[in-house]
Amino acid sequence: MVIAIGFEGSANKLAIGIINDNEVLSNVRKTYVTPPGEGFLPRETAIHHRTYVLEILKKALNDAKLTMKDINVICYTKGPGMGGPLSALAIVARTVAQIYNKPIIAVNHCIGHIEMGRLITGSKNPTILYVSGGNTQIIAYSRNKYRIFGETIDIAVGNCLDRFARLLMLSNDPSPGYNIEQMAKKGKKLAPLPYTVKGMDVSFSGILSNIEEHLDDWLNCKKYTKEDLCFSLQETTFSMLIEITERAMAHVGSNEVLIVGGVGCNLHLQDMMKIMCEERGAILHATDERFCIDNGVMIAVAGLLQFKHDKSTPFGDTTCVQRYRTDDVHVSWRD
Structure with a gap:
């Protein structure tokens, strides 16, 4: 003990x-x-x-x-x-x-x-999607190292969500990502945002630049609501993350995924990842905000x-x- x-x-x-x-x-x-x-x-x-x-x-x-x-x-x-x-x-x-x-x-x-996630979920040797305010990585274990197979080449997905929330003046309580997730549930229209996957890596800064450039026109002309933009941001960024996760799974021959990091408690991300896992006959492991x-x-x-x-x-x-x-x-x- x-x-x-x-x-x-x-x-x-x-x-x-x-x-x-x-x-x-x-x-x-x-x-x-x-x-x-x-x-x-x-x-x-x-x-x-x-x-x-x-x-x-x-x-x-x-x-x-x-x-x-x-x-x-x-x-x-x-x-x-x-x-x-x-x-x-x-x-x-x-x-x-x-x-x-x-x-x-x-x-x-x-x-x-990673080790917290493995302990709580009981996952053995998963492909890991680590998504937080400061980090975005696709990871798998090999020979006494957690190897990074793909990652963001600029800002982390959590940082992207935080900065987007600041553009929309959303509350930081309890967290910007949580408030985006709740607003996205009311979104209906998908705004065209850059989808940047480069092999096993992703890029999020262009999405923010694109939103910042068009934000006033979109909102003033009522082409999209704030809820639509929250919905669009989640759908675009999460789809990018699932694509590189699936590619890593295929590369290492994995049949389980573990999502860790602050963004990992987003239930919509978990739902999207679960669909991909079910299509591959794989298991998704995730935890809650605790x-x-x-x-x-x-x-x-x-x-x-x-x-x-x-x-x-x-x-x-x-x-x-x-x-x-x-x-x-x-x-x-x-x-």
């Missing part, structure tokens, strides 16, 4: 989770929400995390009915992410590790999503796997790396 705590703060989600081997004991999260039309900046996000981290830590421990003395290993997000928020949580994790003399593990954020959206449990899960196979991270290496790729990590815990 090993109890691990995970600190996550790579973007606007401040989260701490505690697990006892494979049992989730607590999963606490607080989101930094900005006004409509505004994104979150590194400095302000870091201030948010520093302000609330001790409150969130106390709640996580209380939910788990534990104290810090009961924790066996401390895990934190090394990267990728925004420098300020990453550093804010890393400092807390390092400080707690020193105060209580606990081993510390530096975790790749992307690997956290585990798709950035959380501390995923850092604890991945960190515990590393700890059991690689032991702790040397304290001098417990730094942050803003660009820390999925395929940079040696996956020692898988055959």
Whole structure:
């Protein structure tokens, strides 16, 4: 029995989770929400995390009915992410590790999503679609690495949704993507948007540029409603993601798909992916917002796997790396 705590703060989600081997004991999260039309900046996000981290830590421990003395290993997000928020949580994790003399593990954020998804869904060796505000990748495991078969060549799909929401002045509460998903349910007309798939890679920046160029005309002339544009954006971007996922499945001979990352809790994306999987005789694995959206449990899960196979991270290496790729990590815990 090993109890691990995970600190996550790579973007606007401040989260701490505690697990006892494979049992989730607590999963606490607080989101930094900005006004409509505004994104979150590194400095302000870091201030948010520093302000609330001790409150969130106390709640996580209380939910788990534990104290810090009961924790066996401390895990934190090394990267990728925004420098300020990453550093804010890393400092807390390092400080707690020193105060209580606990081993510390530096975790790749992307690997956290993957291992959390595998644990919660029970998937064995899936083709992984990782979709979030900062990352869009098609991934499969091979020879102790999570290999990236395709990815965005400019901005992530989550960033595309966030910036689109700012153009339409949609609320950021609880998240721009969620509000787009709800509005899209009322959309009826499909606007012509660029569909950019380049082999196994995708591009989303042209979609935003196209919408920005035509937005006033479309809305003022009542050619499309805001709901129509939300519907069109989802249909176009999600179709691109499903195309490259299916191509990766064919390439590696996979019969299961795992969707992870914040955008992965979009039910319409899951429904579209499920249709593709059923046509191929494959299985779709997905989770809800408790585990798709950035959380501390995923850092604890991945960190515990590393700890059991690689032991702790040397304290001098417990730094942050803003660009820390999925395929940079040696996956020692898988055959």
